[in-house]
Amino acid sequence: MKIGFIGTGNMGSILVSSFIEAKAIEASSVMVTNRTIAKANALQERYSALQVAPSAQEVIAFANIIFMCVKPHQFMDILPSHQQWFTKEKLLVSITSPLQCEELEKVVPCSVARAIPSITNRALAGASLLTFGTRCTAKQKEQLQTLFDSISTPLLINNDITRVSSDIASCGPAFIGYVLQCMINSAVAQTKISNEQATELTSQMIIGMGKLLEKKIFTLPTLVEKVCVKGGITGEGIKILQEDVEHVFDKVIQRTHEKYDDERAKIAQQFQAHHSS
Ligand SMILES: NC(=O)C1=CN([C@@H]2O[C@H](COP(=O)(O)OP(=O)(O)OC[C@H]3O[C@@H](n4cnc5c(N)ncnc54)[C@H](OP(=O)(O)O)[C@@H]3O)[C@@H](O)[C@H]2O)C=CC1
Numbered sequence: 001m002k003i004g005f006i007g008t009g010n011m012g013s014i015l016v017s018s019f020i021e022a023k024a025i026e027a028s029s030v031m032v033t034n035r036t037i038a039k040a041n042a043l044q045e046r047y048s049a050l051q052v053a054p055s056a057q058e059v060i061a062f063a064n065i066i067f068m069c070v071k072p073h074q075f076m077d078i079l080p081s082h083q084q085w086f087t088k089e090k091l092l093v094s095i096t097s098p099l100q101c102e103e104l105e106k107v108v109p110c111s112v113a114r115a116i117p118s119i120t121n122r123a124l125a126g127a128s129l130l131t132f133g134t135r136c137t138a139k140q141k142e143q144l145q146t147l148f149d150s151i152s153t154p155l156l157i158n159n160d161i162t163r164v165s166s167d168i169a170s171c172g173p174a175f176i177g178y179v180l181q182c183m184i185n186s187a188v189a190q191t192k193i194s195n196e197q198a199t200e201l202t203s204q205m206i207i208g209m210g211k212l213l214e215k216k217i218f219t220l221p222t223l224v225e226k227v228c229v230k231g232g233i234t235g236e237g238i239k240i241l242q243e244d245v246e247h248v249f250d251k252v253i254q255r256t257h258e259k260y261d262d263e264r265a266k267i268a269q270q271f272q273a274h275h276s277s
Pocket residue numbers: 006007008009010011012033034035036039056069070071072074077078095096097116117118119170
């Protein structure tokens with residue numbers, strides 16, 4: 001199985017590194033390209049057998065599975081002009097949420113799937129979100145599932161819950177990372193703890209919490225309950241969080257869905273312009 005990557009920015013590079021380090025693919029079976037070619041060359045410096053191509057065309061011709069790791073609005077810079085290279089037996093995999101498989105199937109003749117990763121996949125952990133287009137064969141589904149099994153817990157997701165699933169699995173590390181950084185900043189501002197000490201304590205706390213959940217020792221609600229000793233100190237802190245944080249994610253989720261709708265509207269315009277040209 002040969003795998004291609006068009007776009008080796010943040011997520012393209014993470015996927016290449018994770019698949020190779022999980023031994024799901026050999027570096028010699030990988031070809032990558034990127035608009036700024038230095039980013040593709042940086043991957044070759046790490047994995048010398050990996051091939052770098054000067055353009056998307058070579059990658060598509062080489063690979064059975066082609067990962068499109070560019071931003072949503074950049075898909076149409078590449079797909080229409082490369083239609084003939086996406087021959088029927090190939091599988092195009094989009095890693096971005098706003099594009100749906102059915103839309104991409106109208107632009108390329110090959111099979112299409114969507115696989116939304118998470119930065120947590122770099123540690124061979126976390127979830128990934130898979131959606132298969134109508135043309136995917138049983139073998140292609142199995143190949144993609146096996147690839148993502150090696151770096152994550154893949155979940156099959158329908159279009160109607162794609163955005164919110166991605167909010168949790170893919171945006172989640174940024175959201176929770178931001179909240180934890182706020183806790184660190186407040187601790188440093190309000191007490192004598194150093195930034196280094198607060199950061200180390202917070203990192204160990206979140207790693208430990210992850211292990212409790214992984215080992216199914218506690219669920220999130222039972223964990224909160226166990227820490228909140230009746231009439232104790234944690235409960236006082238929780239009261240403040242109930243006032244200020246309880247509904248904040250309603251707003252976060254509303255905002256990500258608004259942005260998603262904007263992106264989908266822009267993409268619809270791009271697709272319409274393509275189909276009527
Ligand atoms: N970051 C994350 O945690 C996650 C991101 N995603 C999705 O992944 C996609 C990429 O995100 P991310 O990796 O963060 O973004 P980046 O901007 O880091 O990566 C996009 C890459 O695509 C390259 N590119 C753009 N146009 C072309 C082209 N015509 N030919 C070749 N390469 C091109 C860019 O090149 P150049 O270096 O020249 O800019 C850049 O390296 C997005 O759609 C995002 O929604 C999905 C899940 C999680």
